[in-house]
Amino acid sequence: MTDIAHSAAKSATGRSATAARSYAIFIVIGLAALVVAPAFFYPIFLMKLLCFALFACAFNLLLGYTGLLSFGHATFFGGAAYFTAHAVKEWGLSPELGVLVGVAGAALLGLIVGFFAIRRQGIYFAMITLALSQMFFFFCLQAPFTHGEDGIQSVPRGRLFGLVDLNDTTNMYYFVLAVFLVGMLVIWRFINSPFGMILKSIRENEQRAISLGYSVARYKLGAFVMSAALAGLAGGIKALVFQFATLTDVAWQMSGEVILMTLLGGIGTLIGPIFGAGLVVALENYLATSQFPVTIVTGVVFMVCVLLFRRGLIGEFYASRLGRRLGFEHRR
């Protein structure tokens, strides 16, 4: 049953031995950069970047590897932020358990939203996820535990495993980095598993995947829940970093933002969304000090990306001469 998946994986590895080496080099450089980064950049900024990078990669799992455009991923990101904040602040859970509560909550939300959304395809899928996420937004606006417009404020970071004090910014940074790396590892493992191969086959040709006997709906739901849970991981961490959870995180603008990050970095590339997230976060930080409204810039970047730049930064790099010489190949 997984023959196709296996042979695809085999030929992919055969073709991209150079790519594997290039990847390894990039990963080592990237890791080194992330480890020493706090010495050069403002740590809160870096942590924000890592949270959004993980969020975008989780989103890309769905759009890039399954071909499903969710317009409601803020629900899982912001929902998890609320759950984690509530668990840590009101129940007094330790930070790692709080984040787990967030992940579990996001996965449950993903199961519910996914259950409805996979009943339709393409454009309708996007509209359904958007509508359901707007519903969740109104729920958060009215539910007592989210404290409406105020959000949940002054969330304690607490001590990791009861040992490491996360109020120390350096400790917090390396905790966020570790979570980010674990998240990326899970994503990498997931898309290279037989399950991930089947998702790609659904993306390429859904009808054929059905005719081959795969229960497409179940795989889609699985991918949706996985993506939601990882988005929840990012959201839970974000609640600890900033020590609050607000309506901004569940609003539709947030769903749009994560789409932009993914599109800008490169849909369907493993590391593209990280760069996309970096650019968007940096841009927002820069614009926050000026008078110029972020929405206009985001909107224009969106239009330009769709019209001229659909492969995104990393996709363009892979397709460039240098990228191809390094053994990368951009499909899709």
Place this chain on the structure above:
Amino acid sequence: MTMIFGIPLQAFLGQLLIGLINGSFYALLSLGLAVIFGLLRVINFAHGAQYMLGAFVAMLMLQYLGINYWFALVLAPLVVGLFGAIIERTMLSRLYDLDPLYGLLFTFGLALTIEGTFRYFYGSSGQPYNVPAALAGGTNLGFMFLPIYRGWVVVISLIACIGTWLLIEKTKLGAYLRAATENPTLVQAFGVNVPLLLTLTYGLGAALAAFAGVLAAPVYQVSPLMGSNIIIVVFAVVVVGGMGSIMGAILTGYMLGIAEGLTKVFYPEASNIVIFVIMAIVLLIRPAGLFGRDA
């Protein structure tokens, strides 16, 4: 006082009227979305922004040029329709060969840009637009008080909806449109200028949204956020109705508007989400939508 289900009749009818008015806007907007989607296979996320543009153009025309409501009702849709046509010709038309999701993303970016620009210049708060003198005041129907302007909105949007339906179902141009929806290549081979048809369609859709915007200006306030608030609800309406049929889009719009109004009477807390709940239920029972043909 007459009571109905334990609710005063006055309040009941009042909310029913508000529901009918919201329903009129949902119907006009989902109609435009359906027309555009039928031919262009693009979900026009900027539909809300074009609705907001209609209201703003009317307001600015009044402020700077002294153009009154009645002329604005014709001119604002023309201006926004032209703007839409230009966008379609110069940018959107490049995306037709791609996955329809790119059209959605492009128009999303367009919506953000338009909304952001107006927020930059006019802030987030609403600005009033006065009800035209001829439609000011109200009339006592004996069982309820009816503000004349609200009655006008319901009547004129019904006329606009039926007019659009007639245009598409009963005229030569509409026949071309429907034919191009089924098979654009063949229609082109018959000598019909399909690209022009696409541009006109997008312009028409944008103009319809702007028309709804002008109608809405005196009811709600003119605010940059009015578009994004309504577009997500309209998406839910479209999911419920399915975009296969024009009449389906119109009926669903009115039905859901009324459902929302009635929820405000019986269970106000849920009035924000009732349309989404209905959408979820419809997805369970009839995934293709009430009037949908394609899944």
